[in-house]
Structures are given as structure tokens and as C-alpha cells.
Amino acid sequence: MAWELLSMIGTVAFAISGAFIAMEEKFDVFGVFILGVVTAFGGGAVRNLLIGVPVSALWEQEVLFQVALLAITVVFLFPNNLLRHWTRWGNLFDAVGLAAFAIQGAIYAVELDMPLPAVVLAAVLTGSGGGMIRDVLAGRKPLVLRAEVYAAWAVLAGLAIGLEIVRTDAGLMILFVLITALRILSALYKWRLPFRQV
Template identity: 70%
Template sequence: MAWEVLSAIGTVAFAISGAIIAMEEEYDIFGVYLLGVVTAFGGGAIRNLLIGVPVSALWEQEMMFQLAAISITIVFLFPHKLLGPWSRWGNFFDAIGLSAFAVQGALYAVDLDMPIIAVMVAAILTGSGGGMIRDLLAGRKPLVLKAEIYALWAAIAGILISIDMIRSDAVLYGLFLAITILRILSYTYKWRLPSRKIQLP
């Protein structure tokens, strides 16, 4: 049950995120749907490639594609009612998508008996891969590559799940909530990872 619920939460959150960014960049309706779908499913596609699962497995998620399409359609039809709240809640939805997909990606890798590194990579890429593709297609610097703490939370979810600390749906939902809160705190209080800027002569 946790798998399906987290997949649905992540799909809706990232589809909305991609669609709104597409409209901010003044993309046409095709671009809005494309960016919304890529954001929702891009991370899973990259994860599947790296851990040896056929990318075609994504097409088996018919219900998730329907959820994404419905979410994007609502955003496209009622943008003015949603863009205001999005300016206040956009990072919140992004945090939900990151957390839900990170947990889901880690569960996917554990189910395939992957080693801890593979589980971490699956969590990171599922949680942030779609957002990276979204930002690149929108001509923006990918959020995950900035000093701001983002993918680290997905990696932590992957580690906890891979070492078998998470054993029940209730604990998985607790982990999802904890990662979401940590992500919200990190952008609210501007937590940063160490970074260094150099200038070449």
C-alpha cells in the first residue's frame, strides 16, 4: 500500500511542479504537458536505466499517467487560481515529490535486492531526476546541483531503507513525513552544504 500511495503523491506533486514551471516560461500546451510528464516520470526512467530495469516498465503505470494528465489539465485550465498559491506552496509540493519518490525509489531497489549504493542512487535519482530534467528543459540551473540541501535527504531515505530499518507501512509514512519536513526546513532556513567557487586565470 505504501508503494502505491507514495507513487501517487510524488506523481501529482511533480506533474503540477513541471506544468507550472512550463507556464512560467510561457510554453504552449504541448510544452506544459511534456514538462509535467517528464518531471513526474523522468526520475523513474533514469533510475531504471541505472539499475538494469527496462525503461518500458514505466508504461505499465497507466493509473499514474492518468493522475499526471488530470493534474496537468487542472493546472492548465485554472492557472490563475493555482499560481497564487503555488508561489507560496511550490516548494512544499516539490518537497512532497522529492520525499515520496525517494522512498519509492529506494523500495524499488530493495525489492530487487540491490546493494546499499544502488539503493541510495535509486532514491536520489527517483527523487530528484525528474526535477533536474525539468529545470534543464526550462533553462534553469538544476536545484539539486546548488549548495542548497536537496538530494541529501533522498540519500538518507535510501540508507535507512537499505539497512532494513524501515519495516512497516506506518514507519515508511513516518520517513516520508520526516524527509518532507527536513526539505521544507532546509529551504526555509537556507541550510547549505559546503561549496567553493574558483576563478580560472
């Protein structure tokens, strides 16, 4: 149940995130749908490649593709006065997608009996891979590669699941809320990881 719910939440959040950024960059309707779908499913595709799952497994998620396309359609048809609030709500959708997919990716790796490093990597790639592809296609510097705290929260989710600190559905939902809140707070208060300039 937790797996399916997190997949649905992450898919909708990242599909909306990709669609909004495509419209911000003045993509046409085709570009909006492509960027929305790539954002929603790109992280899972990269994860599958690296942990040895056929990428074709993504095509078995027909319901999620339909949900993503519906979410993108709704966003594309939003009135302009609502779209202007994207800067306010963009971080929320991004945080929800990051948390849901990081946890989902970690669960996926655990179910395949992967070691802890693979669980953490699956969490990071599933949580931030789609956003990285989205930013590159939109001509932006990927959020995850900046000094801003982003992928670190996916690492935290991967460790919590890989070390079996969180085991129940209720625990996964609490972890989801925690990761979402930490990502929103880090964006709101501009928390930064250490970095060097040369």
C-alpha cells in the same frame, strides 16, 4: 499499499511542479503537458536505466499516467489569481515529490535485492531525476546541483530503507513526513551544503 500510495503522491506532486514551472516560463499547452509528464516520470526512467530495469516498464503504469495528465489539466485550468501563489506552494509540491519518489525508488531497489549503494542511488535518482530534467528543459540551473540541501534528503531516505531502519508501512509514512519536512525547512531557512568558489 505504501508503494502504490507513494507512487501516486509523487506522481501528482511532480506533475504539478513541472506544469507550474512550464507556465512560469510561458510554455504553450503542449509544453506544459510535456514538462509535467517528464518531471513526474523522468526520475523513474533514469533509475530503471541504471539498475537494469527496462525503461518500457514505465508504460505499464497506465493509471499513473492518467493521474498525471489529470493533475496537469487541473493546474493548467487554474485561475490566474491562484497561480500567483506558486512561489509559496512550489517548494511544498517539490518536497512532497522528492520524499515520495526517493522512498519509492529505494523500496524498488530493495525488492530487486540491490546492494546498499544501489538503493541509495535509486532513491536519489527517483527523487531528484525528474526535477533535474525539468530544470534543464526549462533553462534553469538544476536545484539538486546547487549548494541548497536537496538530494541529501533522498540519500537519507535511501539509507533508512537500505539499512532496514524503516521496515513497516507506518514507518515509511513517518519517513515520508520527515523527509518532506526537512526539505521544506531547508528551503525555508536556506540551509546549504559546503561549496567552494574559484
